[in-house]
Amino acid sequence: MIMNATIQEGINMDVLEQKWQQKRKWGEKREAQLFAALQTANPPLNEEEERLLKHLFAYMPIHDLANCDGEFFVKHVRDSLKVREAAPWGSKIPDYIFVNFVLPYRVNNENVDNSREVIREELMDRVKHLSMKEAILEANYWCHEKATYIGTDMRTVSPLTIMRTALGRCGEQSTLAVAALRSVGIPARQCYTPRWAHSDSNHAWVEAWADGEWYFFGACEPEPVLNEGWFRAPSTRAMLVNTRVGADYTGPEEVCSDHPWWAEINLLDNYANTKKITVKVVDEAGKPVANAIVGFQVYNYAEFYPIVEKKTEANGEVSLTTGLGDILLHVRNEQGWGFSKVSVADADTFELVLYRNPELPSEVDWDMAAPAGHNSDSEVQVSDEAREKHEARVKEGVQIRTGFEAAFWNEEKSAELAKELQLPTDRVAKVLITAKGNGDEIAQFLKENKAHGEWPLRLLEAIREKDLHDTFRDSLNDHLAGALKHTQYQDNKELFDAYILNPRVYFEMIAPYRSFFQETVAAADQAKYQDNPAALVAMLQKEIEIVEKVDRYAGMGMPAGTYQLRITDKLSRDICFVAMARSFGIPARLEPFNLNAQYWHEGQWHDAAFEQAAQKHEEVFAKGTLFFDKVEQDSDQVAAYNQNFSVARLEAGQFRTLTIPFGEKDVYDRPFEVLTGQYRLTTGTRLSSGDVLVRCSFFTVEAGQEAHAPLVFRAEQIEVPVLGELAQADLSVFPGADKAITIPASGAVFAWLDPEREPTKHLLRELRELKIELDSWGGDIHLLVGDDKIMGELDTKGLPSGAHYTMDIGNAFSKQIQSTLTDIRGIELPLVVVADQAGQVRYIYEGYKLGIGADILKTVMNMK
Incomplete structure (x- = not known):
């Protein structure tokens, strides 16, 4: 069938033709491999197929023009149309939804392969008799059978690779889930918080469209209902949640980027309390500056990361709907640059000055506040029967996956x-x-x-x-x-x-x-x-x-x-x-x-010397030596690159973070050969609340000279108040205990885990990274798993010596703790409780954030 008026209204055909012709020109040296298929396809392309192919070519990355061949795209378009026609929900999907959220052949920056075809063969028979919402849930059970979480490097592997290894980080798991849904004709999109504001790192999940509405879920982490997931509470503290579309998008959501080759859609209103702010850029004379690039930056991994960049209009203004936290505004163009730290809640409009040659202070301190977040009262109630059925499906999925893994080499x-x-x-x-x-x-x-x-x-x-x-x-x-x-x-x-x-x-x-x-x-x-x-x-x-x-x-x-x-x-x-x-x-x-x-x-x-034509080689590649100096200070932080400090070079009006290995601690008295120029050293002390005490120091590296950058961390005023008390009755129901548990003089940590979930794996990684420090503390670390959960392959390898796993039979201990400590809900795991020798609770955290391990360490080392 020919695309109807909806798609005609959703796509500017003149713009599409212009971009198609530009890509055709850029791809002319691979003309035969890329475009011959448009003429040689058998049977010949009809009008709809040709238009969809042009759409793909018009917005595809240049690297796909280099890496892929045209036959792949012809087959992909035809397969997508066949699925739309065959799937029971195909006729329900509006054309603009189909084109933007079913048709695209890639999700992120994964390698392109024939995963859709492979997945469809496995999945279609499992979902074709279900409603759309039921099919989405079933597809995620299938994804859970295929993969579980592991932290890996930034390269996004293909869905077939995830299926082959049974492992992937959140960006890869969500790539698999989106590909799975699109393979059976269900619209889906990968959602990101580019960086958290209250915690380091980021997260990706999935939204899927069913019967006119978008629903979210955690990829490869099934729930019995949609709009649930461990990231639900953290997402209320996000400064941005977005998805990317390769098109000039004209849907109902706010487009938070103005890029000519793709659109970023702002989905934050679905998750957090938001506010629309306007940034007005002016020059040193107070006149508006048009076409300046404004970066909205959050502190994360010891750097200021741009969650969005937008160009100013003729009046010098840009607007963004964002969360109620603090951000660093950074502006640049060919004439200069500037920055300002602002609190979103303070005003509706912020003025930002673009200087030709900004006078930088030697150092500046900022208190970066993260959004407070909120509790949602809209949780869907699940019956005990449905919950038990779901847990059985999860256990079945683990068995299927572990059975597949059993064939791996040993x-x-x-x-x-x-x-x-x-x-x-x-x-x-x-x-x-x-x-x-x-x-x-x-x-x-x-x-x-x-x-x-x-x-x-x-x-x-x-x-x-x-x-x-x-x-x-x-x-x-x-x-x-x-x-x-x-x-x-x-x-x-x-x-x-x-x-x-x-x-x-x-x-x-x-x-x-x-x-x-x-x-x-x-x-x-x-x-x-x-x-x-x-x-x-x-x-x-x-x-x-x-x-x-x-x-x-x-x-x-x-x-x-x-x-x-x-x-x-x-x-x-x-x-x-x-x-x-x-x-x-x-x-x-x-x-x-x-x-x-x-x-x-x-x-x-x-x-x-690729840039030698523009500048002399000596100017482009002149170098100096950078040393990080250790100084006496109140803070006891151990310097770790991209965890609590980073260094960035000023390039074309923006700071680019140097790629020193992540977590590198051997940085003192060590020469780093770097390019000459202006630099910013950023250190951060992340508080338990998610806020950060930031110090930025500015310095210059001269050609052939040494530059010294003192690593100074702002000290946190650590308080460990009494939040409650574990009565002797609480400890007497400790699983497997013949008598009441005695907390040692150093105190104890109790952590309830869900081994199949990403937050648990982050916590265990952090405990391993802090093994030396926690061994020095010497207390007990009780890692508890309810018998309704799956122990998986948990072991104590690399964990602090006081750590051990125990099954919480019938969740008896968990229930007792929840009845004693009324501030916790017991819904989100991990649930971490730290108690001193007297049984006084000195720390509680429920749910996900990176840095719980550091919180535990600060608490146990400061309990009195």
């Missing part, structure tokens, strides 16, 4: 292969066990390349752990064979393995590229680049056109596609350079702090 099986291949047992076991459901692929690669001895294993050890989940033999064989052609640096294991053998450059998807470059580039040119790598830089600077701010995520172009397309963002261009250099036997990398492309030549690293 120590015994890995040892047999290591013996067969005459390779070190521990090293073989590590890569095979880490590979999870991709273990057979990795094992086959090792077997096929037995003649190469240790080299295949060294290649596997060079890539990241997540790469073992979704890198296949075609890629591995390409990189092994291509790297072993070069012998110049093979005796230098550290240099060769990391910067020639290793196919991983940044966070792009690993794909074959060495044979492509070795066959495409003339042998004489390869030899020239080996002798003079700067010539490779010059060639790419001439051949590749840079287009920024079209793709939401930079650095996603795979090297071979980038080289074929000859148009990309700077980071993808730099990744392409590194890949080509390694293909030609030249050690290359992205410099770890500033991500500048570098090559190894004549015994040292050299910066690839």
